[in-house]
Amino acid sequence: MRKIRLLISPCPNDTYIFYALINQKIDTHGYNFIPEFYDIKELNEKAKQGYGDVIKVSFYAYSKLKNHYYLLRTGGAIGRGCGPLLVTIIGKTITSQSIIAIPGIDTTAHFLLQFYLPEHNKKKVLLFHEIMPAVAKGEVDAGVIIHESRFTYKDYGLQCIQDLGAYWEEKTGCPIPLGGIIASKNLFSLNQIIEIENLIQESILYAQQHEDEVLKYCQNYAQEMDKEVMLAHIQLYVNDFSLELGKEGNHALQMMEKIIQNQ
Numbered sequence: 182m183r184k185i186r187l188l189i190s191p192c193p194n195d196t197y198i199f200y201a202l203i204n205q206k207i208d209t210h211g212y213n214f215i216p217e218f219y220d221i222k223e224l225n226e227k228a229k230q231g232y233g234d235v236i237k238v239s240f241y242a243y244s245k246l247k248n249h250y251y252l253l254r255t256g257g258a259i260g261r262g263c264g265p266l267l268v269t270i271i272g273k274t275i276t277s278q279s280i281i282a283i284p285g286i287d288t289t290a291h292f293l294l295q296f297y298l299p300e301h302n303k304k305k306v307l308l309f310h311e312i313m314p315a316v317a318k319g320e321v322d323a324g325v326i327i328h329e330s331r332f333t334y335k336d337y338g339l340q341c342i343q344d345l346g347a348y349w350e351e352k353t354g355c356p357i358p359l360g361g362i363i364a365s366k367n368l369f370s371l372n373q374i375i376e377i378e379n380l381i382q383e384s385i386l387y388a389q390q391h392e393d394e395v396l397k398y399c400q401n402y403a404q405e406m407d408k409e410v411m412l413a414h415i416q417l418y419v420n421d422f423s424l425e426l427g428k429e430g431n432h433a434l435q436m437m438e439k440i441i442q443n444q
Contacts, residue, residue, distance in 0.1 A: 182213040188233035191218040191402035192328045193411045194418035195237055198256055200395045201387035202380060210376060218402060220308045221327070221360065222285030229287075234368055235377065240358040240434060242287035244441055250363035251374050255381040257361035259422040259430050264346010264357040265290040266331050267297070268316060268339040269323040275342065277301065279322035284309035289359050289437075290325045293345040296352075296440065313337045327359075329403070329414045355433035356422065382424055 187203070189195040201207045202214045214235075219227060225242040227233050228250065236250075240259075243252055269275060280303045283291045294301070305321055312324035317337040325345065326334055334341065346357040362381065364374055388395045396411060403411055422430045 182209075182211050184213045184215055186232075186234045187214045187216045188219060188224055188227055188236040189216060190221055190224060190237060190328075192418075193399040193403050193414045194258060194423075196399045196402050197388050197395055197415050197419055198381065198385055198423060200398050201384040204398070206391075207380070207383050207387055209380060212377070212380070220284075220310075221288055222306070222308060225285055225287040228363065231365075233365075235362060235364045237360055238363055239285070239287055239289045239292075239360050240437060241289045241292040241441075243361060243363055244438055245287070246363065249366055251366055251369070251371075253362040253364060253374065253378050253381065254426045255362065255378045255385075255424060257423060257426060257430070258359040258418045259356050259361075259426070259433060260359075260418065260420050261350060261356050262346065263331075263359065263417045264344060264349060265293055265325050265327045266334065266341045267294065267323060267325055267343040267345055268313070268334050268341050270316060270319070271338055271340045273322070273340075275323050277303075279303060280305055282307045282312045282315055282321040282324035284312060284325065284327055288327070289357075290327050290345070292437070292441070293349055293357075294325050295444065297343060297345055297348050299444070313339060329410055332410045332413055353433075353436050355436050356429060358430070358433045358437050359418075361426075385419065385424055388419075 203216050225238050228236045228238045228246055282305050309327050312326055313330055313334055315321050316324040349357050
């Protein structure tokens with residue numbers, strides 16, 4: 182079997198999508214997907230370094246990697262009502278001097294913060310799971326939170342002062358392009374890319390048909406173990422766009438590219 186280094190995050194949407202491929206629950210057509218798990222900031226960095234065969238990255242990061250990677254039409258995170266949130270401790274406001282924690286320079290979360298506050302330049306990079314504790318402790322003034330954090334930030338005594346995804350949707354009318362799956366142009370032919378895209382679709386369909394089995398696997402990796410939170414996370418981030426980027430998804434990426442070029 183051909184081994185493929187699959188670099189994804191430990192978040193429930195990624196482990197849910199790739200469960201059947203990683204665990205050979207479907208016919209993988211001679212591919213053996215060997216997973217490695219990293220934070221999204223680390224995944225973007227791995228892709229820039231050329232490490233990994235099939236990788237989950239921020240769409241913002243992919244905009245700088247097009248010469249080296251194909252963007253797959255399946256397996257991504259894009260949608261409505263699922264964007265990053267800008268949070269602070271309750272009662273606090275932010276100013277031009279506020280330090281805002283972000284989960285990586287090349288993340289879509291950072292791109293959306295720039296879209297909302299284009300002049301703000303006081304930022305601190307942290308791993309995504311470090312951001313809420315840092316805001317709660319006053320180590321930073323505010324933070325941009327992603328993944329399952331949108332379901333748990335109130336537990337840290339935090340308030341949302343801006344839904345950055347909602348701001349994007351309001352200004353562009355597009356769904357929010359968070360992250361996608363890319364594959365090395367040096368390692369795969371176009372026919373192989375289509376084959377892998379189809380396998381990811383099959384893996385998602387398997388997960389949808391065997392939810393309890395897959396959730397047990399996801400719980401091994403999730404930062405937030407509560408089953409209800411995991412289900413809410415998966416339902417939000419694994420959707421029709423994950424099965425097929427489609428016309429609307431591609432339009433959102435074109436909109437992002439246009440804004441990046443004008444920044």
